[in-house]
Amino acid sequence: ITETRPLSRHKRWAIAEVLSKSPKAEEVSK
16 A cells, blocks of 8 residues: 555655644644
């Protein structure tokens, strides 16, 4: 399953990193 949707996993990880580094992103996510 991870191989069929690698983008989804990578996107999630990237978003998590951005949110953790950008407090503004957290507000937008809400």
